[in-house]
Amino acid sequence: MKTIANIVLGFLILETVAAAPTVQPVNYDSDTYDVTLEDLDNLYNYENGPSDQKEIETVPVIPSGNRELPTPPPEEPEEEEESTPKLIDGSSPQGPEFPVIIIPQTNEDLPACLLCSCVSTTVYCDDQELDAVPPLPKQTAYFYSRFNKIKKINKDDFANLRDLKRIDLTSNFISEIDEDAFRTLPRLRELVLRDNKIRQLPELPPTLTFIDISSNRLGGKGIKQEAFKDMEDLHHLYITDNNLDHIPLPLPQNLQALHLQNNNILEMHEDTFCNVKNLTYIRKALEDIRLDGNPINLSKTPQAYMCLPRLPVGSLI
Numbered sequence: 161m162k163t164i165a166n167i168v169l170g171f172l173i174l175e176t177v178a179a180a181p182t183v184q185p186v187n188y189d190s191d192t193y194d195v196t197l198e199d200l201d202n203l204y205n206y207e208n209g210p211s212d213q214k215e216i217e218t219v220p221v222i223p224s225g226n227r228e229l230p231t232p233p234p235e236e237p238e239e240e241e242e243s244t245p246k247l248i249d250g251s252s253p254q255g256p257e258f259p260v261i262i263i264p265q266t267n268e269d270l271p272a273c274l275l276c277s278c279v280s281t282t283v284y285c286d287d288q289e290l291d292a293v294p295p296l297p298k299q300t301a302y303f304y305s306r307f308n309k310i311k312k313i314n315k316d317d318f319a320n321l322r323d324l325k326r327i328d329l330t331s332n333f334i335s336e337i338d339e340d341a342f343r344t345l346p347r348l349r350e351l352v353l354r355d356n357k358i359r360q361l362p363e364l365p366p367t368l369t370f371i372d373i374s375s376n377r378l379g380g381k382g383i384k385q386e387a388f389k390d391m392e393d394l395h396h397l398y399i400t401d402n403n404l405d406h407i408p409l410p411l412p413q414n415l416q417a418l419h420l421q422n423n424n425i426l427e428m429h430e431d432t433f434c435n436v437k438n439l440t441y442i443r444k445a446l447e448d449i450r451l452d453g454n455p456i457n458l459s460k461t462p463q464a465y466m467c468l469p470r471l472p473v474g475s476l477i
């Protein structure tokens with residue numbers, strides 16, 4: 161996966177700087193940032209061995225916003241045409257040592273790409289002390305803005321971004337999200353809101369396959385009734401460390417992993433996962449249920465696991 165990703169990146173860079181032979185080869189520190197779904201799966205499912213390769217889509221490789229990016233040699237002659245994309249030493253407010261790759265954009269797209277790195281359809285804004293989502297190019301498909309200081313997600317932040325597939329806002333200070341902030345995004349598949357202060361989950365689009373809202377403050381009321389019901393493709397639902405007091409139901413049929421550890425879940429019912437009225441029903445996709453770190457005694461509901469391929473992880477005493 162990494163090799164393919166690196167080749168893709170290689171092509172991208174070749175294309176981008178082909179006409180500027182004086183620019184030194186760019187050696188991105190890809191360790192941090194070429195996160196693929198495979199990596200994520202491995203990270204989250206380390207206890208379950210390798211994940212299902214068929215389900216994996218490649219997330220485009222992203223250059224790091226680190227200081228290791230070489231700046232182009234300053235005074236060498238340049239022969240490229242004016243319209244050629246080039247590596248420039250864009251100075252961000254955070255520090256002049258932060259280089260930015262600019263791919264031709266319309267003027268209105270410039271703000272995010274000046275502050276962040278834009279490569280193809282990926283916008284990369286990690287660790288930029290942002291306190292709001294910057295205006296994003298219309299064609300953005302992957303948006304990373306981890307380790308910033310964003311407090312609120314407004315309904316206009318992602319409006320009209322019809323190609324947006326992944327939003328990652330891990331480790332911000334988000335406490336409020338407008339009800340319509342994500343709802344109408346037609347292609348959104350992965351939403352990562354880990355490590356924030358979210359008390360209320362807004363309405364989400366049914367296209368989601370991957371949701372991580374771990375380490376927030378959802379408590380007993382932060383998730384609406386039947387919030388995940390219509391998400392036919394939802395495979396991973398991670399809601400650890402939220403003081404949640406119930407399992408959000410109904411669980412979509414194709415769910416593979418449900419992580420609810422370190423919450424305040426006290427009980428479950430015989431039909432939380434299975435169907436007590438139909439003993440031939442099998443929920444074969446759901447292989448990975450984590451309920452450890454909850455004050456629940458799984459031994460009290462032996463009938464509740466009949467249809468599952470594996471017992472949930474949690475206290476059985």
Ligand SMILES: *[C@@H]1O[C@H](CO)[C@@H](O)[C@H](O)[C@H]1NC(C)=O
Pocket residue numbers: 438439440441442
């Ligand atoms: C019981 O579940 C099986 C498998 O999901 C299904 O084919 C069957 O129609 C169900 N029976 C009833 C009575 O709902």
Ligand SMILES: *[C@@H]1O[C@H](CO)[C@@H](O)[C@H](O)[C@H]1NC(C)=O
Pocket residue numbers: 457458459460476477
């Ligand atoms: C858990 O439930 C089982 C079955 O009802 C019971 O025998 C056991 O004592 C319970 N354990 C605790 C720690 O309450």
